[in-house]
Amino acid sequence: xxxxxLIAGLAFLYLPLLIVAIYSFNASRLVTVWAGFSTxxxxxxxxxxxxxxxxxLSVIVAALSATVATGLGTAAGxxxxxxxxxKGRLALTGLLAAPLTMPEIVTGxxxxxxFVAMEQAFGFPxxxxxxxxxxxxxxxxxxxxxxxxxxxxxxxRSLEEAAADLGAKPATVFWRIVLPLLMPAVASGWLxxxxxxxxxxxIASFVTGPQATTLPMxxxxxxxxxxxxxINALATLMLAATAVALVLAALLARRDxxxxxxxxxxxxxx
Amino acid sequence: xxxxxxRKLVLAGPWLWLILFFLAPFALVxxxxxxxxxxxxxxxxxxxxAAGHIQASLANYAxxxxxxLYLRAYWGSxxxxxxxxxxxxxxxxxxxxxxxxxxxxxxxxxxLLAIAPFWTSFLVRIYxxxxxxxPGGLINTTxxxxxxxxxxxxxxxxxxxxxxxxxxxxxxxxxxxxxxxLEKxxVSLLEAAADLGATPWRAFRAVTWPxxxxxxxxxxxxxxxxxxxxxxxxxxxxxxxxxxxxKVMWSEFFTNRDWPLSAAITVVLLVMLVAPxxxxxxAARRNEAA
Numbered sequence: 001x002x003x004x005x006l007i008a009g010l011a012f013l014y015l016p017l018l019i020v021a022i023y024s025f026n027a028s029r030l031v032t033v034w035a036g037f038s039t040x041x042x043x044x045x046x047x048x049x050x051x052x053x054x055x056x057l058s059v060i061v062a063a064l065s066a067t068v069a070t071g072l073g074t075a076a077g078x079x080x081x082x083x084x085x086x087k088g089r090l091a092l093t094g095l096l097a098a099p100l101t102m103p104e105i106v107t108g109x110x111x112x113x114x115f116v117a118m119e120q121a122f123g124f125p126x127x128x129x130x131x132x133x134x135x136x137x138x139x140x141x142x143x144x145x146x147x148x149x150x151x152x153x154x155x156x157r158s159l160e161e162a163a164a165d166l167g168a169k170p171a172t173v174f175w176r177i178v179l180p181l182l183m184p185a186v187a188s189g190w191l192x193x194x195x196x197x198x199x200x201x202x203i204a205s206f207v208t209g210p211q212a213t214t215l216p217m218x219x220x221x222x223x224x225x226x227x228x229x230x231i232n233a234l235a236t237l238m239l240a241a242t243a244v245a246l247v248l249a250a251l252l253a254r255r256d257x258x259x260x261x262x263x264x265x266x267x268x269x270x
Numbered sequence: 271x272x273x274x275x276x277r278k279l280v281l282a283g284p285w286l287w288l289i290l291f292f293l294a295p296f297a298l299v300x301x302x303x304x305x306x307x308x309x310x311x312x313x314x315x316x317x318x319x320a321a322g323h324i325q326a327s328l329a330n331y332a333x334x335x336x337x338x339l340y341l342r343a344y345w346g347s348x349x350x351x352x353x354x355x356x357x358x359x360x361x362x363x364x365x366x367x368x369x370x371x372x373x374x375x376x377x378x379x380x381x382l383l384a385i386a387p388f389w390t391s392f393l394v395r396i397y398x399x400x401x402x403x404x405p406g407g408l409i410n411t412t413x414x415x416x417x418x419x420x421x422x423x424x425x426x427x428x429x430x431x432x433x434x435x436x437x438x439x440x441x442x443x444x445x446x447x448x449x450x451x452l453e454k455x456x457v458s459l460l461e462a463a464a465d466l467g468a469t470p471w472r473a474f475r476a477v478t479w480p481x482x483x484x485x486x487x488x489x490x491x492x493x494x495x496x497x498x499x500x501x502x503x504x505x506x507x508x509x510x511x512x513x514x515x516x517k518v519m520w521s522e523f524f525t526n527r528d529w530p531l532s533a534a535i536t537v538v539l540l541v542m543l544v545a546p547x548x549x550x551x552x553a554a555r556r557n558e559a560a
Contacts, residue, residue, distance in 0.1 A: 002368040006380065009365035013387045013441065016398035019408060023401070076284035083277055092281075094551055095288050101492070101547060103499020105516050109523065109536050110295035113302055116312045138291045141284060170276075192389070199391050202501060205524075219393050223506065227401045235394040242390045250382060 017239055024232035041233040051218055051234065058198050058215040061129060065136035066193035072137070073144025073193070074186055078178075080145065081152035096142040108206030111135050115207060127209030135207045136200060140193030147192070151185035152178075188249035195245050296540070303330055303533035314530045330534035339518065340535070344542070346513040350429065350504070351497035354436035355444075358493045359486065361437065362444035366485075367478075369445070370452035381449060388442040396435055396506050403431055403507070427509025435503040436493070443492040451485030452478070484553060491550040498546075499539055515539060 024042075028035035045051060076096065080089065099107060115131045118124065125131055159181070163173045179186075201216035208214065215238075222231050304326040305314040315325060334340045369380045387395065402408050403425040410422040425431060455478060463473035501516035508514070515535060523532040 002371055005364045005368040006372065009361075009368065010383055012361075012438075013384065016402055016438075017387070017390065017395065020394070020398045020401060072284045072287050075280045079277070079281050079284075083281075086277075086281075088281075088285075092285065095292070096284075097551060098547070099288075099292055101495050101550060103496050103516070103539070103543070105499050105501055105519055106536055106540060106543075107292075109519075109532060110299045111291065113298040113529075113533065114291070114295040117298055120312065134291060138287070141287065145284070195389055199393075201393060216391070216393055219391075219397075220502075223393065223397050223400065227397070227404065227407075231397065232401075235391070235397055238391045238394055243386075246386055246389050 020232055021236045021239065024229065024236040026229060026232075029229060041229040042237075044230050045233045045237075048230070050213075051215070054213050054215045054218040057129070057212055061132045061136060061204075061214065062194045062197040064129075065133045065197045066140055066190045068133065068137035069140030069193040070144050070186060070190045073141045073189060074148050074182070076141065076145040077148025077185075077189075078152050078182075080149045096145050099138055100142050104200075104202035105206075107135075107139075108203040111138070111203065112206040127207065128212040131207045131209070132204055132212060132214065135203050136193075136197035139200070139203070140196055143193055143196060144186070144189035147189040148182060148185050151182055155181055184252040188252040191245050191249040191252070195242055199242075299533045299536050299540075302530055303537050304328070305530045305533075306330075307528040307530050312529070313527050330531045331538075333531065334534055334538060339513075340515075343513045343515045343518040344538070346429075347498050347500075347515045348542075350433055350436070350512070350514060351494050351500070354433045354440070354497050355490050355493045357433065357437045358441055358444040359490060362441055362448055362489060363482075363486075365441075366445045366448035367452055370449050370455070377453065381446075384445050384449075385442045392439065392502065395439055396503060399431075399435055399438065400426065400506060426507060427511065429508060429512045432504045432508030432512045432514070435507040436497045436500060439503060440493045440497060443496075444489040447488035447492065448482060448485040451482050455481050484556065488550065488553050491546050491553070495543060495546050495550065498543065 023034075025037050025039065026034055027038035027040060076092065079086070080093065083089075111131075111134075112127075115125060115127060115134075119126065125134070155178075160173050160177050163177050164170075168176070199216060200214075201220050204214045205217060205220075208217070219231065219234065222228065301317060302314055305317060306327065306329065307313055308315050317325060365384065369377060369384060372380055400407075404410075405422040405424070405426070407425075409425060410419075413419045414422065459477045460473050463477055464470075468476065499516050500514060501520050504512045504514040504517050505520070508517075519532050519535045519539075522528045522535065
């Protein structure tokens with residue numbers, strides 16, 4: 001019985017995605033009639049300049065925003081795990097949980113209004129890549145913080161104590177021992193922040209400018225018009241790419257504690 | 271505990287970033303919700319006119335509470351989000367239970383499998399269901415070729431499709447807190463109940479369900495809160511007849527370019543979210559303390 005529920009649950013989650021992947025190799029333009037195996041739609045996909053440009057922009061924005069999010073999120077994660085019960089800890093925990101539970105349209109419109117006000121006051125930032133990176137970094141920061149906090153809290157402290165006993169300064173201990181041991185968690189946090197940014201439609205639609213169209217924005221306007229084999233091909237590639245990133249993140253976070261943290265951070269996202 | 275200068279520096283980065291890019295913008299949303307739309311860049315009236323008088327008006331809020339389009343849209347959001355939360359609980363509970371009762375060595379793997387779809391593109395997941403539900407889609411063509419139906423069923427562009435889409439998209443949010451709680455259930459309590467003659471159903475009601483309640487609350491809030499402001503799912507699966515506030519806000523913003531009205535819609539949505547968010551944070555804190 002339990003096994004049946006498990007299999008049914010997983011089938012419910014994965015079958016629809018599998019069907020998209022299968023039909024992306026369909027020779028027919030009609031999306032439900034199977035007319036033999038073909039990679040024709042992938043060929044058309046890679047000839048589509050608009051999609052390629054959008055994909056390029058999305059990768060750049062995701063890489064930059066994940067990097068900013070990782071820098072700030074690692075600092076927050078370490079502070080929460082190692083600084084004891086400092087003043088403002090509770091407030092910081094609450095503030096970190098907030099962006100993740102907020103509906104996207106709320107975050108999107110409020111960030112846009114901030115960027116418009118800043119542009120009026122300081123002439124910066126112009127809407128486009130910069131505003132996309134800032135918005136996505138804000139989303140990714142809490143995610144990285146949760147993953148790093150879990151790992152830093154579970155870490156064996158004896159190496160740090162040994163280094164300190166041997167006369168290493170706190171800064172040396174941090175850069176030579178603490179941070180290298182945290183690297184797998186930091187790397188998987190970066191990957192997940194990348195995926196989060198790469199996927200985002202709603203917030204990006206608000207904060208971007210006329211010149212910067214991300215991949216989800218192109219996909220959204222295409223699927224509003226209906227189902228098409230080319231979009232099946234693109235969807236399949238996007239699924240494959242996230243699958244690779246997820247496997248990497250899970251391998252990096254091999255330990256159960258960090259795996260649970262990835263799972264838990266999922267709760268927070270969105 | 272007093273923090274050293276270095277530690278304060280470490281904390282300053284994340285604090286400043288979140289205050290500037292997460293908290294401060296809310297004040298701006300409130301401010302602009304009191305302005306009026308106008309043609310220009312930016313498309314709203316300034317709060318101070320040339321003479322330095324404050325030009326704030328509650329006209330946008332008055333409109334929200336008098337024009338029944340907005341009231342119906344808020345109500346539609348509440349209804350659809352609540353229905354979707356209930357169905358997600360109904361599906362997610364047995365699923366989480368099955369994972370929590372699987373052999374310990376495989377649990378974290380199953381859990382990752384259950385969570386992984388969340389990380390695949392949101393749009394792609396909704397798109398997959400468009401392909402299944404539309405009139406010429408796989409479900410209709412299969413039913414027709416089996417001779418079960420004569421004409422395609424209207425599955426897409428219905429409120430039911432929007433509810434269903436939310437359940438599918440947010441199911442991982444429900445499964446995770448439920449799993450976290452059910453995994454810690456002391457199985458010997460169930461054995462004791464069985465020894466004392468309780469039926470499995472009675473044991474579930476007396477032991478498992480009360481124990482899982484914190485997970486139930488956390489899961490329900492995690493589905494309900496984002497679902498309330500959902501835009502993509504009602505837009506793509508719900509069709510023109512499905513009225514949710516996220517859709518209305520989107521079209522006021524992007525089609526009508528009425529930023530102040532969109533801001534007012536957002537403020538009201540935020541006020542509606544205060545109670546669930548506070549409840550969720552309290553639940554999360556209790557879980558952390560436990």
